[in-house]
Amino acid sequence: MATVNIDRSIDARGMPCPGPLMSLIGAIREGEVGTVIEVLSSDEGSKTDIPAWVAKAGHELVEVVPEEGFTRFIVRKAR
Amino acid sequence: MPAKVVVLGGGVGGTLVANLLAKELGRDGKVSVVDPTGMHHYQPGYLYVALGQANGRWLVRDERTLLRREVDLVIEQATKVDPEKGLVHLERGGTLEYDYLVFATGARLVPDQVPGLRQGSYEFYSLEGAQRLREALRRFRGGRLLVGIAGVPYKCPPAPVEFVFMVEEYLRRRGIRDRSEVTLLSPLNRAFTIESASKVIQPIMEQRGIKLVTFFNVEEVDPSAGTVSSLEGEKLEYDLLVLVPPHRGQQVVIDSGLGDASGWLPTDRFTLQVEGQDRIFAIGDATNLPISKSGSTAHFEAPVVASRIASLVRGTAPNENYGGRVMCFLETGNRKATVLRFDYEHPPAPPQPNLIWHSAKWLFNRLYWETVPQGRLPEKLPMPVPTGRSES
Numbered sequence: 001m002a003t004v005n006i007d008r009s010i011d012a013r014g015m016p017c018p019g020p021l022m023s024l025i026g027a028i029r030e031g032e033v034g035t036v037i038e039v040l041s042s043d044e045g046s047k048t049d050i051p052a053w054v055a056k057a058g059h060e061l062v063e064v065v066p067e068e069g070f071t072r073f074i075v076r077k078a079r
Numbered sequence: 080m081p082a083k084v085v086v087l088g089g090g091v092g093g094t095l096v097a098n099l100l101a102k103e104l105g106r107d108g109k110v111s112v113v114d115p116t117g118m119h120h121y122q123p124g125y126l127y128v129a130l131g132q133a134n135g136r137w138l139v140r141d142e143r144t145l146l147r148r149e150v151d152l153v154i155e156q157a158t159k160v161d162p163e164k165g166l167v168h169l170e171r172g173g174t175l176e177y178d179y180l181v182f183a184t185g186a187r188l189v190p191d192q193v194p195g196l197r198q199g200s201y202e203f204y205s206l207e208g209a210q211r212l213r214e215a216l217r218r219f220r221g222g223r224l225l226v227g228i229a230g231v232p233y234k235c236p237p238a239p240v241e242f243v244f245m246v247e248e249y250l251r252r253r254g255i256r257d258r259s260e261v262t263l264l265s266p267l268n269r270a271f272t273i274e275s276a277s278k279v280i281q282p283i284m285e286q287r288g289i290k291l292v293t294f295f296n297v298e299e300v301d302p303s304a305g306t307v308s309s310l311e312g313e314k315l316e317y318d319l320l321v322l323v324p325p326h327r328g329q330q331v332v333i334d335s336g337l338g339d340a341s342g343w344l345p346t347d348r349f350t351l352q353v354e355g356q357d358r359i360f361a362i363g364d365a366t367n368l369p370i371s372k373s374g375s376t377a378h379f380e381a382p383v384v385a386s387r388i389a390s391l392v393r394g395t396a397p398n399e400n401y402g403g404r405v406m407c408f409l410e411t412g413n414r415k416a417t418v419l420r421f422d423y424e425h426p427p428a429p430p431q432p433n434l435i436w437h438s439a440k441w442l443f444n445r446l447y448w449e450t451v452p453q454g455r456l457p458e459k460l461p462m463p464v465p466t467g468r469s470e471s
Binding site: 015016017018019021022025028029045048049052053056057058079 | 231232266267268272274294296310311312369
């Protein structure tokens with residue numbers, strides 16, 4: 001489990017692509033720099049899409065945790 | 080007493096659901112459509128207006144001419160729904176009582192959500208916008224033409240891709256293609272939301288010399304500098320910028336306290352009932368469902384809602400469910416198109432673009448007025464089930 005404090009959690013399980021990534025993008029838009037956002041996604045595509053977007057957008061992928069039937073992505077807004 | 084059914088919105092979904100219900104219920108129901116303009120727009124046609132291939136007159140008809148005689152048309156803006164009392168409040172102060180209500184209110188464009196967008200870019204998501212873009216394209220003498228999406232979700236997901244293909248062809252025909260750079264800005268890491276469709280689209284973009292910039296979520300437009308910036312930190316220069324404006328649900332949804340933060344109605348994906356409301360349904364762009372916001376979606380949803388309401392009026396158990404069916408044509412220019420057919424369980428497996436699907440879209444555009452609003456196209460027409468594997 002992550003040791004960071006989660007400021008906002010998005011349960012995007014069951015949401016097809018690109019729902020989980022778009023939810024994360026929306027939360028990044030709204031959050032302050034330093035905000036930590038958790039996204040839960042059961043969509044396979046998120047495993048590549050979310051880390052790729054976080055890298056391009058210059059934020060920090062704190063942790064990717066495989067869970068039973070879904071993945072937990074923890075992202076810190078860096079700029 | 081006949082059951083009172085009120086349909087908010089006279090677009091594809093609202094018109095079809097009203098006509099189907101009036102026919103099905105006969106004297107057991109009284110169906111009213113409430114629409115602020117009383118004019119019905121065939122929105123897929125805006126694309127052709129922008130490219131100078133159609134004029135606006137073809138795209139607009141009086142809603143009255145599309146409704147069955149027994150359906151009332153109330154030309155008014157609905158301002159608020161009171162689910163407790165079963166009342167719709169109207170802008171001019173009146174109210175309408177309902178036993179069953181259908182939100183077919185669509186989406187609205189909110190260009191001011193993005194700084195500089197209104198002043199610095201063109202769009203083809205309204206008739207006026209498409210006409211302005213047509214004039215801007217006529218004046219265009221070559222340069223950097225950028226096409227992007229300024230917010231998700233937006234109506235008709237294939238439209239920006241169709242536009243880049245068709246505008247590339249337009250520039251070639253005008254003899255200014257070699258002086259122009261055509262670029263698609265995608266919010267995702269591929270050209271289109273659906274991966275199987277991107278695999279068909281991207282090689283054609285490459286062949287046609289159309290550039291693709293991925294992960295470009297529009298943040299701001301600077302009209303004086305001629306630049307567009309992304310949330311991801313990129314800034315691109317343009318000579319002509321075409322952006323799909325951000326979309327939101329209608330104000331009446333928000334003011335009724337029924338929508339989410341963006342004004343979309345939380346809707347059951349199978350029954351199309353608004354969550355927590357036994358007598359309220361939603362179809363088309365108004366819902367929060369994670370499927371295409373398109374006329375096709377509304378077209379396939381309308382018979383389900385009509386059937387469920389008819390069952391409720393008659394006191395029988397509703398048994399029709401929406402399976403997520405959508406069918407969209409996607410023009411790739413050069414008189415070719417492909418088709419995206421999918422539902423909740425089956426992602427699309429689009430064929431290589433060809434003349435047949437281009438002709439089918441052309442035919443559909445011309446037959447729309449006489450078929451879709453009246454329910455004359457068989458919604459349950461068996462279509463080849465897409466066989467694509469589940470992809471993101």
